[in-house]
Amino acid sequence: MVKHRTANVDGLSVFYREAANPGAPKLLLLGGFPASSHQFRNLIPALADRFHIVAPDYPGFGNTDMPDPSQFAYTFDGLSDIVEGLLVTIGFTGPMGVFMQDYGGPVGNRILARHPDWLGWQVIQNSNAYEEGFTAAWDAIRHALWVNRNPETEAPLLPFLELGGVKLVYTHGHRDPDLISPDNWNMDGRFLERPNARRVQLDLFYDYRTNVDLYSTWQAFLRERQPKTLILWGQNDVFFTPEGGDAYLRDLSDAELIRLDTGHFAVEDCLDEIAGAIRRFHEERVAPAMVAR
Helix, strand or coil, X not given: CCEEEEEEECCEEEEEEEECCCXXXXXXXXXXXXXXXXXXXXXXXXXXXXXXXXXXXXXXXXXXXXXXXXXXXXXXXXXXXXXXXXXXXXXXXXXXXEEEECCHHHHHHHHHHHCXXXXXXXXXXXXXXXXXXXXXXXXXXXHHHCCCCCHXXXXXXXXXXXXXXXXXXXXXXXXXXXXXXXXXXXXXXXHHCCCCHHHHHHHHHHHCXXXXXXXXXXXXXXXXXXXXXEEEEECCCCCECHHHHXXXXXXXXXXXXXXXXXXXXXXXXXXXXXXXXXXXXXHHHHHHHHXXX
């Protein structure tokens, strides 16, 4: 059964979903723009009999507090600090699996850089760490906003923060849009109507440039440590190219890559395939190695 909980972290009420199977291997789920842990509402019960799962909402996302941007820095450093604080507060540390989708990569990679011993294995789902992974959807961010942030360079990005733009992120590249619940974009759209919510997202669009600066560091981490890695990559993602998924194989010689005919939120229409792949990968690749230790 999935529990819906909150914890106080640095004065913020941080929301998280948890399916606690006592003694089971830990699996942390880190999601992306513009969603919350709601994106894992189907994946968690599909894996709950096998893993102890935690899926947090970041500050400014979902049901976690959204402090005023003038009082809280909405950066990926800041998000990772709060998520790390949550994990420490609830005692969810030590070796674990980490599922990273989109923003989950920048958040998770920062935490793992500080605590490399926490990484037992990882699942990467459309979370970019390579220059060739950017689609043209990033052009206005990379070549305008990052060069000179001002109202004129922010304006072209605002449609992504309206209901139609959020719906596009959920449906672009998916074979059968009827499989994707409109609850997704209606709920995210509602959260984006809160005061300062769009400012929060614009701050993170701008701060994403710091992730690119860290790509070489993250790639070196992969090359040196060779964590057991399952890559699940939607080939039709509005934000990230198929080449972005393939690029991981340069640094992870033993990774498994599964190319999915879907978009950004692959779990929406590939739930069975993704859940089955995670269970199989853990059973065949991860669990035997843990026993051997």
